[in-house]
Amino acid sequence: KQEVTQIPAALSVPEGENLVLNCSFTDSAIYNLQWFRQDPGKGLTSLLLIQSSQREQTSGRLNASLDKSSGRSTLYIAASQPGDSATYLCAPISGNTGKLIFGQGTTLQVKP
């Protein structure tokens, strides 16, 4: 059974810092991996999808990498801003049904 761990559970940084969020998963036989952002009381917003044939994906100040063999993914946020404050979740996608298993998330606070 797939298990997903995200480290750290919470992070507080001053504005402008570059930071790395870590995600590890136990079953490396995944197809894709998706990173999400969740604001309090809201649904999940898709940030990046890394396909199985890719090693990384970039969108603006976000860069996500995937190492299937070691069961790890990282989300890199450059020049963090207060608006980046949210919970970030990773979810490897297993099987053709697209079933995702989620980590507990990393709650990020960026202080002005």
Place this chain on the structure above:
Amino acid sequence: DVKVTQSSRYLVKRTGEKVFLECVQDMDHENMFWYRQDPGLGLRLIYFSYDVKMKEKGDIPEGYSVSREKKERFSLILESASTNQTSMYLCASSSVRRGAVDTGELFFGEGSRLTVL
């Protein structure tokens, strides 16, 4: 843009009531999912469906049922609501993977916060 719409953002129901949570997506996605999210437990899959009239149990199906009569609509049903079903419910949809083109990106609705008294 993909849009997943959940009919109710906030609901308050009484123990024993029948509750319907509706979800509609506008991108002709085959897969649809219902998750619940609770503090300390994260997101847990209740049911999913990869075609009309098809359904599969997720990790915590007990106390729930689903209906998928049309491709765009996936309903979660609580036959007799209980207080331990107080939670945030999230609907999501995705397309299937086709050949060498990996899709499967998951899109979520805004969530329905259910309180059972």
